[in-house]
Amino acid sequence: xxxxxKAVIFDLDGVxxxxxxxxxxxxxxxxxxxxxxxxxxxxxxxxxxxxxxxxEKILKWGHKEVSQEEFEELMHDKNEEYLTYVNxxxxxxxxPRVKETLDYLKKENHPIALGSASKNAKRILKHVGLMHYFxxxxxxxxxxxxxxxxxxxxxxxxxxxxxxxxxxxxxxxLSGIEAANTGxxxxxxxxxxxxxxxxxxxxxxxxxxxxxxxxNILNKQTxx
Ligand code: BG6
Ligand code: MG
Numbered sequence: 001x002x003x004x005x006k007a008v009i010f011d012l013d014g015v016x017x018x019x020x021x022x023x024x025x026x027x028x029x030x031x032x033x034x035x036x037x038x039x040x041x042x043x044x045x046x047x048x049x050x051x052x053x054x055x056e057k058i059l060k061w062g063h064k065e066v067s068q069e070e071f072e073e074l075m076h077d078k079n080e081e082y083l084t085y086v087n088x089x090x091x092x093x094x095x096p097r098v099k100e101t102l103d104y105l106k107k108e109n110h111p112i113a114l115g116s117a118s119k120n121a122k123r124i125l126k127h128v129g130l131m132h133y134f135x136x137x138x139x140x141x142x143x144x145x146x147x148x149x150x151x152x153x154x155x156x157x158x159x160x161x162x163x164x165x166x167x168x169x170x171x172x173x174l175s176g177i178e179a180a181n182t183g184x185x186x187x188x189x190x191x192x193x194x195x196x197x198x199x200x201x202x203x204x205x206x207x208x209x210x211x212x213x214x215x216n217i218l219n220k221q222t223x224x
Contacts, residue, residue: 002161003111003160003161003162003166004166004177005073005109005110005111005166006110006166006167006168006218007110007111007113007157007160007162007166007167007168008096008105008110008111008112008113008167008169008170008218009112009113009114009115009153009156009160009167009168009169009170009180009185009205010112010113010114010170010173011048011114011115011116011119011169011170011171011173011176012114012115012116012118012125012139013047013048013117013118014173014191015033015048015095015170015171015172015173015190016095016098016125016128016130017089017094017095017124017128018093018095018223019085019086019094019118019124020047020059022082022085022086023043023046023054023082024040025075025081025085026078026079026081026082026085027043027046027054027058027078028043029081030055030058030074030077030078030081031058031062031109032179034058034059034060034064034074035064035202036058036059036061037060037062038058038061038183040111042058042061045057046152046159047062047096047172047173048117048147048171048173048174048175048176049146049173049175050117050146050177051075051078051079051135051140052075053146054161055071055074055075055078060139066222079120079175081096083120083123086120086123086124086127087127088129089124089127089128089198090128090129091128091129093127093128094128094130094184095195095205095206096205096206096207097205097206097207097209098206099130099207100211101206101209101211101214102130102133103195104211104214105133106133108218110218111135111136111137111160111161111162112133112134112138112160113134113135113136113138113156113157113160114134114136114137114138114139115138115153115156115157115169115191116138116139116140116152117139117140117143117146117147117152117214118139118140119139119140119141120126120140121137121140122137122139125137135159136156136159136160138152138153138155138156138159142155143155145206146175146178147173147175147178147179148174148175148176148178148179149179149182150164150179150180150182150183150185151179152179152202153167153169153179153180153183153185154223156182157183157185163186164183164184164194165184165185167183167185167186168185168186168187168188168218169183169185169187169200170188170190171188171189171190171196171199172185172189172190172191172196174175174195174196174198177189177196177198178198179200181198181199181200186199186200186201186217186220187199187200187201188200188201188203188209188217189201189202189203190202190203190204190205190206191204192204201217
């Protein structure tokens with residue numbers, strides 16, 4: 001028997017924590033070493049994009065080619081620097097009203113999962129003290145196909161024992177919204193409405209999504 005309670009799947013970076021600034025610092029340092037210009041605007045295009053694909057993009061923008069060995073080394077160095085920032089994260093790095101939203105969902109017994117491209121997801125959740133909220137975690141170590149492929153969210157729904165049509169996804173990247181839509185889940189964009197126009201709903205952040213509105217969304221009838 002499937003769980004009939006609505007399940008909620010959260011992306012991590014940009015939804016629960018603002019790690020984009022740390023990714024930016026680490027990619028920028030790497031780009032600088034390679035003589036490639038890398039701006040905050042470029043960084044926007046890397047949101048939700050896997051580590052490998054991000055490096056491929058940066059090298060392409062800078063018209064650089066590197067050997068496979070160097071590529072691996074660059075990925076390793078970038079991650080090492082990124083982790084120095086991650087290791088300093090605390091509860092203060094949780095985005096506003098995220099904890100209150102998680103508390104509400106927990107109180108109402110909604111199954112909660114994480115669906116993230118990051119291979120560092122568990123480490124980040126531990127640092128910010130949110131690990132215990134999640135009934136299932138699917139991260140970059142467990143998926144073979146990156147968003148917009150729905151694999152990450154479908155796996156999460158399966159682990160929560162819910163039909164995809166009975167799951168809601170919070171995402172800050174367009175590829176993540178597309179993944180949720182393809183997976184037949186209700187997609188909620190967190191961020192810019194213009195960028196996330198494909199989402200079923202968009203809120204600037206969790207401050208804008210008050211609990212009453214969330215309750216209405218969760219109570220919406222779906223075709224089970
Ligand atoms: C996504 C981020 O969640 O995870 C991307 O938005 C990042 O910026 C990707 O590249 C992979 O993360 P990590 O931690 O495995 O390098
Ligand atoms: Mg994200």
